[in-house]
Amino acid sequence: MPFFEPELHLTEEEFRLIRDLIYHHCGLFFDEDSKYLLDRRLLQRVTLHNLSGFREYYQFLKYDRKKEQEISDIMDLLTTNETYFFREAFQLRAFTDEIVPELAKLKQRDRTLRIWSAGCSTGEEPYTIAMLLLELGCFDGWRIDIVGSDISHRVVQHARKGVYGKASFRATEERYIKRFFTESEGGYRINDEVRELVTISQMNLFDQNRLALLGKMDVIFCRNVIIYFDETSKKKVIEAFYNTLRGGGYLLLGHSESLMNITTSFALKHLKNDMVYQKTDRTSGGVVT
Amino acid sequence: MKLGSRDEEERRLAVVALRSHPFPSSTQLIFKAMGDESWRVRKEAVTAVLKAQPHEAEVLEALIGALRASENAGLRNSAVEALEQIGAAAVPHLCAHLNDPDPDLRKFIIDILGNIGCDKCLPLLVRALDDDDMNVRVAAAENLGKIGDERALPHLLTVLEGGEIWLKFTVLDALALIGAPVPLVSLAPLLKESLLRRATYDCLGVLGDAQCLPILLQGLQEKAKNAREAAAMALMRVRERLPAEKQSALVDLPLQRLEGGPVAKKLIDSLHSEDPMVLDALVRIVGTIGDARAALPLLRVCRSERLRSVCIDAFRRVGPSLMPELLEHFPTAVPIERGVTAQLIAEFGHVGSEKLLFDGLLDDSAEVRRSCALALGRLKPAGAVTRLAELLDDGEPQVREAALEGLRGFAATEPATLSALASELMHAQLPAKRRNAALILGALSDGERLPPLVKDEDASVRQAAVSSLARVEFPQVVSHLALALSDEEPEVRLAAAHALSDRGGPDALGPLLLALNDTDPWVQTTALKGLAALGESGALQNVVALLDHASGPVLIAALSTVAALGGEKALAPVEKALSHGDEEVVEAAIEVLSGFGGGWIAAHCDALLAHPHWMVRRSFVRALAMLKGAESVPILDRALAGESDQLVRDEIIALLDRLR
Numbered sequence: 001m002p003f004f005e006p007e008l009h010l011t012e013e014e015f016r017l018i019r020d021l022i023y024h025h026c027g028l029f030f031d032e033d034s035k036y037l038l039d040r041r042l043l044q045r046v047t048l049h050n051l052s053g054f055r056e057y058y059q060f061l062k063y064d065r066k067k068e069q070e071i072s073d074i075m076d077l078l079t080t081n082e083t084y085f086f087r088e089a090f091q092l093r094a095f096t097d098e099i100v101p102e103l104a105k106l107k108q109r110d111r112t113l114r115i116w117s118a119g120c121s122t123g124e125e126p127y128t129i130a131m132l133l134l135e136l137g138c139f140d141g142w143r144i145d146i147v148g149s150d151i152s153h154r155v156v157q158h159a160r161k162g163v164y165g166k167a168s169f170r171a172t173e174e175r176y177i178k179r180f181f182t183e184s185e186g187g188y189r190i191n192d193e194v195r196e197l198v199t200i201s202q203m204n205l206f207d208q209n210r211l212a213l214l215g216k217m218d219v220i221f222c223r224n225v226i227i228y229f230d231e232t233s234k235k236k237v238i239e240a241f242y243n244t245l246r247g248g249g250y251l252l253l254g255h256s257e258s259l260m261n262i263t264t265s266f267a268l269k270h271l272k273n274d275m276v277y278q279k280t281d282r283t284s285g286g287v288v289t
Numbered sequence: 290m291k292l293g294s295r296d297e298e299e300r301r302l303a304v305v306a307l308r309s310h311p312f313p314s315s316t317q318l319i320f321k322a323m324g325d326e327s328w329r330v331r332k333e334a335v336t337a338v339l340k341a342q343p344h345e346a347e348v349l350e351a352l353i354g355a356l357r358a359s360e361n362a363g364l365r366n367s368a369v370e371a372l373e374q375i376g377a378a379a380v381p382h383l384c385a386h387l388n389d390p391d392p393d394l395r396k397f398i399i400d401i402l403g404n405i406g407c408d409k410c411l412p413l414l415v416r417a418l419d420d421d422d423m424n425v426r427v428a429a430a431e432n433l434g435k436i437g438d439e440r441a442l443p444h445l446l447t448v449l450e451g452g453e454i455w456l457k458f459t460v461l462d463a464l465a466l467i468g469a470p471v472p473l474v475s476l477a478p479l480l481k482e483s484l485l486r487r488a489t490y491d492c493l494g495v496l497g498d499a500q501c502l503p504i505l506l507q508g509l510q511e512k513a514k515n516a517r518e519a520a521a522m523a524l525m526r527v528r529e530r531l532p533a534e535k536q537s538a539l540v541d542l543p544l545q546r547l548e549g550g551p552v553a554k555k556l557i558d559s560l561h562s563e564d565p566m567v568l569d570a571l572v573r574i575v576g577t578i579g580d581a582r583a584a585l586p587l588l589r590v591c592r593s594e595r596l597r598s599v600c601i602d603a604f605r606r607v608g609p610s611l612m613p614e615l616l617e618h619f620p621t622a623v624p625i626e627r628g629v630t631a632q633l634i635a636e637f638g639h640v641g642s643e644k645l646l647f648d649g650l651l652d653d654s655a656e657v658r659r660s661c662a663l664a665l666g667r668l669k670p671a672g673a674v675t676r677l678a679e680l681l682d683d684g685e686p687q688v689r690e691a692a693l694e695g696l697r698g699f700a701a702t703e704p705a706t707l708s709a710l711a712s713e714l715m716h717a718q719l720p721a722k723r724r725n726a727a728l729i730l731g732a733l734s735d736g737e738r739l740p741p742l743v744k745d746e747d748a749s750v751r752q753a754a755v756s757s758l759a760r761v762e763f764p765q766v767v768s769h770l771a772l773a774l775s776d777e778e779p780e781v782r783l784a785a786a787h788a789l790s791d792r793g794g795p796d797a798l799g800p801l802l803l804a805l806n807d808t809d810p811w812v813q814t815t816a817l818k819g820l821a822a823l824g825e826s827g828a829l830q831n832v833v834a835l836l837d838h839a840s841g842p843v844l845i846a847a848l849s850t851v852a853a854l855g856g857e858k859a860l861a862p863v864e865k866a867l868s869h870g871d872e873e874v875v876e877a878a879i880e881v882l883s884g885f886g887g888g889w890i891a892a893h894c895d896a897l898l899a900h901p902h903w904m905v906r907r908s909f910v911r912a913l914a915m916l917k918g919a920e921s922v923p924i925l926d927r928a929l930a931g932e933s934d935q936l937v938r939d940e941i942i943a944l945l946d947r948l949r
Contacts, residue, residue, distance in 0.1 A: 001694045003632040003663055004597050016936065017904065036595040050787070059873060063810065063841040065779075260329055261336070264305055268298050 001047070008046065010039040014054040018042065021061055025071050026151055026204050027233030028079070041077040045070070072153040072202065079152065079228065083121045085128050085164075086171045088223060091252055094274035095219070096132050099250050103218055104138060106248065112143045116217045116244065119225030120148035123159025123200060124168055127190050129221070130197040131180050147214060149203035159200045162190035205237045216246045223254035234262050242266070242279060251277040292318055297327045304333040312341035316348065323355065323371075324364030331367045338371045342378070349375070349382045356397045369397060373404045380407050387413050392422035399425065403432025411436065415444045427459045434463025442467065446475050454484055461488035465495040473500050480504065486516040494523030499531060502539050509574070510552050518559060518567045525570040544577045553580045560586035565595055572596060576603025584611035585618055591629045601629065609637040619645060624654035631657065635664035643670040650676055655685040662688065666695025674699050674706045681714075681725055693725055697732035704733055711738070720747035731757020736766065743769055748778040755781055759788035767792070771800040779809040786812045790819025798823060802831050810843045817846035821853040829854040836862050844869075845877040852881045860885060867893050872902035879908045887916035894924065903934040910937070914944040922948050 117126040126148030181188040266277035307315040322334035355368035417429035433441040508520025528540045547553045591600045634642045649661030665673040680692035715726035727742045742754035773785035789797045804816035866878035897909040
């Protein structure tokens with residue numbers, strides 16, 4: 001077991017092979033500057049699987065029966081999963097003050113509300129959405145489904161466990177902690193009342209078959225995820241979101257993300273608290289090519 | 290929806306709507322939108338222009354005309370973007386304006402031509418090096434660099450003889466971009482001018498050879514930080530291009546003479562740079578100098594994951610003299626620094642630091658606990674076994690693995706203590722503990738207590754026990770391993786195939802042949818590798834039988850095994866694999882065949898040079914050059930002319946350089 005230093009180095013060729021394989025699998029693109037990251041972090045996988053080097057590791061990723069699991073594991077190593085409850089408060093205000101009332105009116109008859117938190121990391125976002133809806137208190141008798149998904153196996157496990165440390169609460173008002181959490185296991189455990197509204201699922205945004213299982217959604221949150229994608233992959237993912245949303249449904253991206261040059265399928269809607277994208281009938285639709 | 294609306298989104302949608310109209314009827318409106326105050330609207334307008342290709346001459350001229358819009362930067366930028374993306378079709382129109390009286394327009398056109406990368410307009414850009422306007426001259430130099438055509442070289446070198454510093458500065462960057470050799474006599478005089486030093490060193494780093502090393506070593510004494518750092522980077526880049534024996538004589542030895550002096554101190558102080566490329570070069574230099582004053586600055590650089598391994602190499606070069614300072618710093622160090630220090634204690638066998646390592650086993654940071662466990666395993670102080678055994682229950686898996694690794698290090702020095710620990714663990718309820726027992730018993734080569742663990746109810750325990758059996762000698766070991774090949778868990782069967790392959794010997798042949806029929810491809814692959822290592826030609830028939838229905842890694846391993854067992858006579862199926870649909874298989878076949886000469890090349894040359902996967906083309910040109918030597922030059926020239934992948938192109942160019 002090495003201390004820190006790699007005993008093997010990723011060659012230019014191996015970097016390219018592994019980088020392209022990851023890209024084709026899930027759209028994440030690692031540029032030349034990330035070579036060191038793959039070199040250092042994938043070495044531990046090469047060692048763990050008792051392989052002779054990165055070339056053999058590439059074959060492992062390409063052929064092994066557990067390749068999906070392995071790629072999921074390396075996503076853990078290669079991506080940062082930093083998140084916290086009530087992140088981007090202005091956007092959440094737009095959601096609770098403007099989007100939710102509109103949807104509550106619109107869906108009064110079938111009384112269902114379906115929300116997808118794509119790339120939810122350790123689960124703070126879908127649980128935040130659930131807490132906000134519970135706080136609003138106007139959905140008694142409704143069926144509320146909040147699906148949190150992420151490609152990383154580890155973060156999904158964490159989300160299912162629902163136990164969080166201090167860092168997750170940096171933007172959380174005390175009243176939420178009191179109402180929705182119980183102190184346990186050296187952290188705070190999310191209460192069953194919130195948990196019941198949320199389903200956590202491991203999902204690759206490129207996997208059309210898995211995405212089809214989701215059904216139609218009223219709102220999709222996908223914040224600070226598409227920044228990791230290149231143009232082609234962004235288009236592919238946004239198209240999947242379009243297909244998953246009901247007409248009139250909302251897509252909420254991170255504050256530094258936009259659909260400019262990606263698609264004309266959504267209308268940019270100026271709300272009081274934020275700008276959001278809406279799937280409407282007034283646009284002809286279609287991903288920009 | 291109107292273009293005159295106050296609402297940005299409405300204006301954007303208006304442009305989108307214009308796309309459905311014939312371009313000639315909407316051109317004026319789209320051009321108006323190209324100068325909109327909102328970049329989103331402008332972007333849509335550019336997209337609309339680009340969608341309307343091919344363009345009439347008037348449209349292109351109108352776009353060029355928009356470059357004059359000095360009062361509307363947005364419109365100008367939109368025009369630049371559109372013209373760049375139109376590309377070759379716009380070039381003749383752009384070139385026709387290179388004599389325009391407006392210097393701003395000339396500059397924009399030169400920038401656009403450079404970004405299009407058009408080498409046809411090279412003479413015009415060379416002429417623009419003598420333009421009346423300074424900005425145009427600088428733009429010409431910059432864009433000649435971007436185009437990267439070597440024909441510009443003599444003209445750029447002529448500029449270096451002139452007196453304009455800013456222009457020379459740009460020319461140096463352009464020369465580095467072009468990357469063709471430049472005589473040292475053209476560059477060395479530029480160092481007299483302090484403003485040009487940084488760029489000159491950068492250029493030498495890209496283009497220089499052994500001749501420029503004295504200049505670069507001298508450059509390490511530069512007063513200006515940026516020039517000194519550029520010299521350091523250039524020095525290490527040139528060093529990398531030298532053969533090993535010259536690296537030592539021409540770079541390392543002169544650097545070592547700097548130890549303890551003021552130049553070394555300045556370089557050490559520069560380790561506070563933020564640029565990882567600069568830091569990488571400086572860490573290597575400081576390590577080579579071997580100055581113990583670098584201890585803490587190097588430790589600080591270790592915080593960067595990217596630079597950690599190069600720092601540890603530097604620590605090794607400097608040696609144990611830096612330990613006192615690192616140990617003094619230990620109590621206030623950040624976790625990663627404490628981890629690195631623990632590693633260095635072990636590597637240097639530093640006596641007297643045992644307490645620090647024992648205390649480190651209780652550190653809050655998992656990284657420190659892990660490093661201290663590994664260090665104790667290497668140093669083996671008394672009492673460490675008990676402490677490491679406690680760490681087998683740590684909450685972090687990497688710490689538990691390090692503790693186990695540390696414990697296994699005591700097999701030779703404290704077998705009794707370790708044996709007692711294994712006894713306790715092998716009867717534990719938790720499978721993870723029984724797995725640890727199996728691995729410790731393997732380190733102790735204990736053939737008596739391992740067999741029961743091979744039958745454990747938990748697969749991870751069985752896997753560890755089977756792996757451990759590979760290192761143990763007792764009469765029934767092969768039969769235990771053979772039985773493990775029938776385990777329901779592929780991981781256990783894989784461990785058994787590995788163990789049999791590692792052990793080798795005639796007894797392993799039968800079980801390995803049976804493993805060829807395993808349902809798991811990795812068990813099959815491991816068995817094939819084991820058979821290749823055994824070298825029993827009697828196994829050839831079984832392996833050949835596998836070729837017909839094998840794929841992926843099994844087929845790759847089978848091709849090598851066929852060659853290893855049957856030699857040149859058995860190569861027919863390997864040659865057949867050159868036309869396999871999986872590029873990994875084709876590449877493996879190239880490698881196997883290359884071990885037997887170049888007889889196969891002529892029949893497959895065209896197909897392999899045109900192979901859709903870059904990796905196959907790259908491997909083939911390498912094999913071609915290795916096997917055919919100078920004879921391969923015309924084919925490589927042909928390959929270069931048709932190759933579009935940069936990595937493969939670079940490979941072919943390097944091969945041609947070597948062969949000519």
